[in-house]
Amino acid sequence: MTEIRVLTDEAQFRAHCTLFRRAIHAQAPSDDSWAITLPSYEQGRVHAAFDGDEMVGTTQSFGSSLVVPGGAVVPHSAISRVGVRADYTRRGVLTALMREQLSALPDPVATLRATEGRIYGRFGYGVAGRVREVEIDAKHAVIPGAMTGRVRMIDADTADKLLPELHDAIGLRRPGQISRWPGWWARQRDRKGEAENSVTVVHSGPDGDDGFLTYKVTTEKDFKHRLSVEDLEYANADAWRDLWIYVVRLDLVDHIENEVPLDDPVSLLFEDPRVVLTKDVFDEIWLRLADVPRMLSARTYGHADAVVLEVHDKLLPANDGRYRVSPDGAERVDASADITIPVDLLGAVYFGDTTFSQLAATKRIEGTRLADADALFAVPQKPVCGTFF
Incomplete structure (x- = not known):
C-alpha cells in the first residue's frame, strides 16, 4: 500500500532528487550538482510515496507568489520534480501524491510545467497560458x-x-x-x-x-x-x-x-x-486553483452582467459550489447556475488565455451566458510566466 510522507533531511532529499531524475531518464546528481541543488529543497514542501521502506514517487513545491488579472499578487506554489519510479507507474502512486500535496498546500494556487499533456488535467490543472x-x-x-x-x-x-x-x-x-x-x-x-x-x-x-x-x-x-x-x-x-x-x-x-x-x-x-x-x-502555465473562492475574489473582472458558475472539484470538494462573478468581484451563492465547469477548465479561463465560448464549442463545458462570462474574464494582456522551474 502506498504511503505519502513529508521528507525532512538531506539524505531523503537526495534520494528524492535521484528518483525524480531517473524517472525523467536523467542521471543521478553528482556531488557537485547536488551541492547546487540542495538549497532548492524547502522543509515541509517535499513529498514522496513509499512502498514499505522503498521510495517510489516524488513531488515538491516551491514557495513563490503569482500576479493575477488586475495586478494583485497572491501566495503561490510552484510544483516540480514530479516523478514515479518506472516499475510503479499506473498503480495510483501519482494520484496519491497529487491528492496529498494539494490537500496540504499552504497556498491558494499552484502552477507547474507539464512534461506530458494528458497527465495533469485529472488533478485539476488547466492550461492557463501559452508562449510563442x-x-x-x-x-x-x-x-x-x-x-x-x-x-x-x-x-x-x-x-x-x-x-x-x-x-x-x-x-x-x-x-x-x-x-x-x-x-x-x-x-x-x-x-x-x-x-x-x-x-x-x-x-x-x-x-x-x-x-x-x-x-x-x-x-x-x-x-x-x-x-x-x-x-x-x-x-x-x-x-x-x-x-x-x-x-x-x-x-x-x-x-x-x-x-x-x-x-x-x-x-x-x-x-x-x-x-x-x-x-x-x-x-x-498549468494552473491549479486550490482555493477557488479566494482565487475568484483575488482577480478583477470586465464589464458584463453577473454570471453564476457551478464549479466541480473531485480532489478538493471544499471548492464545489456556485459562485456569482460580476464586475464587483466574486462570491459564493445559492442560485441557479449559468455555466457548469470543472476546476481544471476554470483554471484554463482564469487568466483569459482561453474563453468560455471556446470550451463550450468543444463540448468541454455546458451553460448559457457565455458572452458575458467571456467579457468578465477578458484581460488586456495574454498571460506569461517567464520563469522555468
Missing part, C-alpha cells in the same frame, strides 16, 4: 533608430548578486508571472550546468537599472551561430526595445531564438517583420 517560440534571422534583422538608454555587460559574480535584486525591483508585470525563490537563483549560479557560458547584460534608463538579459551562443554546422535568450526582464518599453537592439546587433550571430508571450509585438520592431518566424506555440 520565435526565431529571428539575425543577418537580415534591422531595428531602426538608436538606443534610448545604455546596455552594459556584467560578470557572473556581479550577476549573482544584482539579478535577484533587479528582478524584485522590476516586479511582476502581467498575469502568470511569479516571484523567484532563493533556490531558483542558486540553480542559476551553477557554473557547470544551467549557467555555463551564459552572458548577462543590464539595461539602464534615466532612473537607473530597469532590465536585464541572459543569453548563450552555440556553434552549429557550417560554423553558424545561434543565440538563445534565456532570461529577458524589463520594467518598461524602452528597456525591452534596447535589449532587443543589443541582441540583434551582435556580431557573429546568425539566428536568435526566444520564447515570448502570444501578444508580444517583437516582429513590429523590425524594418522587415518577416525576419521573425514563429516556430511553435506551446503550453507554459
Whole structure:
C-alpha cells in the first residue's frame, strides 16, 4: 500500500532528487550538482510515496507568489520534480501524491510545467497560458533608430548578486508571472550546468537599472551561430526595445531564438517583420486553483452582467459550489447556475488565455451566458510566466 510522507533531511532529499531524475531518464546528481541543488529543497514542501521502506514517487513545491488579472499578487506554489519510479507507474502512486500535496498546500494556487499533456488535467490543472517560440534571422534583422538608454555587460559574480535584486525591483508585470525563490537563483549560479557560458547584460534608463538579459551562443554546422535568450526582464518599453537592439546587433550571430508571450509585438520592431518566424506555440502555465473562492475574489473582472458558475472539484470538494462573478468581484451563492465547469477548465479561463465560448464549442463545458462570462474574464494582456522551474 502506498504511503505519502513529508521528507525532512538531506539524505531523503537526495534520494528524492535521484528518483525524480531517473524517472525523467536523467542521471543521478553528482556531488557537485547536488551541492547546487540542495538549497532548492524547502522543509515541509517535499513529498514522496513509499512502498514499505522503498521510495517510489516524488513531488515538491516551491514557495513563490503569482500576479493575477488586475495586478494583485497572491501566495503561490510552484510544483516540480514530479516523478514515479518506472516499475510503479499506473498503480495510483501519482494520484496519491497529487491528492496529498494539494490537500496540504499552504497556498491558494499552484502552477507547474507539464512534461506530458494528458497527465495533469485529472488533478485539476488547466492550461492557463501559452508562449510563442520565435526565431529571428539575425543577418537580415534591422531595428531602426538608436538606443534610448545604455546596455552594459556584467560578470557572473556581479550577476549573482544584482539579478535577484533587479528582478524584485522590476516586479511582476502581467498575469502568470511569479516571484523567484532563493533556490531558483542558486540553480542559476551553477557554473557547470544551467549557467555555463551564459552572458548577462543590464539595461539602464534615466532612473537607473530597469532590465536585464541572459543569453548563450552555440556553434552549429557550417560554423553558424545561434543565440538563445534565456532570461529577458524589463520594467518598461524602452528597456525591452534596447535589449532587443543589443541582441540583434551582435556580431557573429546568425539566428536568435526566444520564447515570448502570444501578444508580444517583437516582429513590429523590425524594418522587415518577416525576419521573425514563429516556430511553435506551446503550453507554459498549468494552473491549479486550490482555493477557488479566494482565487475568484483575488482577480478583477470586465464589464458584463453577473454570471453564476457551478464549479466541480473531485480532489478538493471544499471548492464545489456556485459562485456569482460580476464586475464587483466574486462570491459564493445559492442560485441557479449559468455555466457548469470543472476546476481544471476554470483554471484554463482564469487568466483569459482561453474563453468560455471556446470550451463550450468543444463540448468541454455546458451553460448559457457565455458572452458575458467571456467579457468578465477578458484581460488586456495574454498571460506569461517567464520563469522555468
